[in-house]
Amino acid sequence: MVQHQYPVSQTGVRSPSRPPKDMEDFRSRKRRRAASDPSRHTSERFAWPEPVLPANLVHDPEFWFDDGSVVLTALNVGFRVYRRILEEHSPFFKDMFRIPQPAHALTVEGCPVVVLVDTPQQLRHMLRVLFPTSGNLRFGKQEAPITMDAVAAVVRLSHKYQMDQLLAQALSALMEFYTDDFHEWIKRDRKTTMTAMPIDAITAISLAHLTSTPSILPLAYFHACCAGSQVLRGCVRDGAWAEPLTYVDLIRVMDGRPSFVHALNKMVCRIFKPETSAACLDSRRCLRVMTARACDMSDYLEMAYGAMFALGVSLCSFAAVHGEVELTTGMRLCDKCRSMLKERELEEKKELWNDIPSIFDMEEPEGWQVE
Template identity: 35%
Template sequence: MAEDEQRPLKRPRTLASNGSEEKSSLPSPGSATIVMERDEEFWLDDGNVVLVAQSTGFRVYKGLLAAQSPIFHDMFSATSLRADERYDGVPVIRLFDSPVDLRHLFRVLLPKSQKDVLKDTYDLKTDFHVMSALIRLSHKYQIEDVEKRALSALCHIYPTELEEWVGSDSQIDDNDRFYAIAAVNLARLTDTPSILPSAFYHCALLQSRVLLGFTREDGSKEYLSQDDLGRCMDGMPKLIASRNTTTLGLARCIQESGAENCWRTGLCAIARRSLSNSMVMMPLHPDHETHAMSSESSRWTAHGLCDRCIAKLEKEEFKSLSILWTRLPTIFDVDGLAGTWPGTS
């Protein structure tokens, strides 16, 4: 027999009990070995299941996961019968999720500190990726309480009430609008149509850039469906037309009368006329559509109106925006909003 044939096969590299090895080769039934890198945050030495996502391994407690997810419960029950999928005596399960997303989910299901407990509110700029991961994975693994609270936080960012929108919209810059692509997809995934009108509004303002999609935290991309892309494209001219109508209506109101208790009637009349004329020209401005649901109150101070006239205009503008707000579902062809959006029943 040749010397090469007598040489014994090498044992696969394994993760040492002291953690000295960063990677291990895990046997996969009927195929080549799986190369795994231990997750630094969720590799628990006494964990009783290893979950492998892409090339990252998580050693966690299956009892805690099974108690919170019927999908994990069934998965672990089925896997326990397969002795060939084990590492260090515990089952090994391959998941087709992003390890970045799983890490966010495990921070909620297996918290190591109080700061990892699920929050009631999230910030768009700093927490959107967390919300997105929690909603997608909690929906997939049927973890209803996590999905409900994460969706509630998303609904605060894309609200149904104009009062709440006015406060949140002022904090959103142009690049933040890309988050709305994911928000639309999350609304579709979870059948939460109340998110759609305001999310579509932001998508529409991206104009052709909406085709670029949204980049998730792990670098993967997601895009709107063809139908939802059509809603954005078809909705933009309707949005501009509705905004022009409400802007011209507000301009007429401004010119007609000031506040009843205005303390400098002559000067404010001149200021109102100047402001009204500038608002009449707004529909001709190339960037007018970017202000469709935004307040123009900063312009009023610049034109020299008194505080009392400004207060009156704020009320009139809110009425004008309310009309446009109730039209958003129609503008973007959103169904299923009965009783959840102003003006629907």
């Protein structure tokens, strides 16, 4: 016979611990214990704290309209603006304003308050597009280019608050700078709505992922690789916070840099190889000029890298070099050879352009290839 072992109580008396005969009663008691246990169901008992105004709330000097109908707060800065404009551009704000407010809702000078978690700098960039002030920001023809700080803030907030029209304008400035149009890219001294430094490409990469805009990525990776070791420290936005690359993007940039340099070296060497046009008018003379120029390859590589690491990165044009008198020989290429070199340069740049997505180990955006 098997002898059951029972637990011993503090008094030393054995007492069997048998399950209750009525299992439903057992489950009922478990439910009652769970409901009475203060450590359980904390998510059901938890209530988010009511938003409060900062004690040191200050009026934004640029966006505090005396006849404004709503106050947006970011940290300790208040922006008194027009509810109607926000509703017109943002379904997010429109739905928010439709919710009935309790009697104790926050107000400032009689205006309802919306507490935002954005920074004052970000919010100010967005409001400059929405409201007419002396510092109004526009995505179009203007005297000074728009900064990446402004474009990034507008993209992020318009995406967050569902301002589709504003998002499209901001993205168009970003897509113009990090273009997917080869012929725009090779233009000398091309003008763009936005200006950016190579390190700003970190933000461009982040915005491309956020908005599902892959056409931005190839040139953004290219620009980022031109920033050197700065990519390890991240990009400072609005002088306040550093935006890093994700691990995957950092690997793409760091591995892509030597690959791009290698491709660029080969491109320049092929452009200046001593080979005359089939229709050359004086092949001996032109071959001497080309051979002499091939000896100056280091100068042409310096030209290429000088353009590559400059602001507004784009490849330089060697077209002017093709037409110059070669200093060593004192001779100039014939018209046929000059035309051939210009065409050769164009074809080599096309090949480099087509290879950029694979250099940075990314999926090629639709329509990237150029014939």
